[in-house]
Amino acid sequence: MTQKPTACLALADGTIFYGMGFGAVGETVAELCFNTAMTGYQEIMTDPSYAGQIITFTFPHIGNTGVNTDDDETADPVAAGMVVKWDPTEASNWRATGELKSWLAARNRIGMGGVDTRRLTRAIRQQGAPHVALAHHPDGVFDLEKLVAKARAFAGLEGLDLAKDVTCAQSYHWNEMRWAWPEGHQPQTQARHKVVAVDFGAKRNILRCLASAGCDVTVLPASASAEDVLALNPDGVFLSNGPGDPAATGVYAVPMIQGVLATDIPVFGICLGHQMLALALGARTIKMNHGHHGANHPVKDMQTGKVEITSMNHGFTVDSQTLPAGVIETHVSLFDGSNCGIRLDGRPVFSVQYHPEASPGPQDSYYLFERFAEAMDTRAAR
């Protein structure tokens, strides 16, 4: 780096990384993770599950496709900041309607380029997701001691209910479908099933996938009780992804889920929804060393032996050792053997740790939305 650094990342262990700031000016503290996806930085930055985290992108060219008005997974970026190898260049893509840098600045998020992201990623893998302070000051003046102290003072994501910060304020209706079709799948143009989706920080493409599988979706805030959910007389209940510690959000969500499980209504959960379904069934969740964040994670379907390439974003995991009798492990990560899916024996209740809606990522797992719709068809036919 020949220019004077304008950004600085301080890890709680005292390690300092310098780079060039972009986006918003200021300071922020968070947990640091790395994401290995080669595309989809806009979807990643706006995934509500990233609340409380700064993302290191291992793919070096971030920003070159700009930003557009279609790819946000929620209204604002939710990740606390981004760290990249190269300073983003000007956008060059037919879909671009703006530049990453000004988009980040307008949304008050800090970016830092010119970083040795390989070294940083190794640090994350070795020490576990570190607590960090990220500063962007155009004058290049940093109080390093204060930044390290800020990073140390950050308590981390364990025990944090962040779903309450990113859930919708009020219930709403969703019927927008996907724009593109995964190969071999057909859109269901008739909404056949009334689904309640409980929003712990839902990505828009999940709601689109539900609509595309034939669901008429009513989204409820995370604080919804079982009575609120059942009052809508749903054909199926969906539990969304979301940020933070599943055990903390589970304090109020688990009783809701257990109330739903007392009926015969089909239930489908993704990521945080998967973790909290597991909690509701009596399992435990634990914090991972550095989590899984990327768009190429191989997962094995334990029933068929088939491997799916999946999109992932999680820092907690269901401890498969604690799955009670009657809860079947359906999917397992081929990277580390961690749990990636469960189902309740003999019941249309299932969930996955990964993201079948992709955004970004491969479309291998879209069948799960259709499986949910089929479960509702089966119940209706009884």
Ligand SMILES: NC(=O)CC[C@H](N)C(=O)O
């Ligand atoms: N994408 C998600 O829903 C993330 C779930 C949870 N917050 C985790 O980090 O494990």
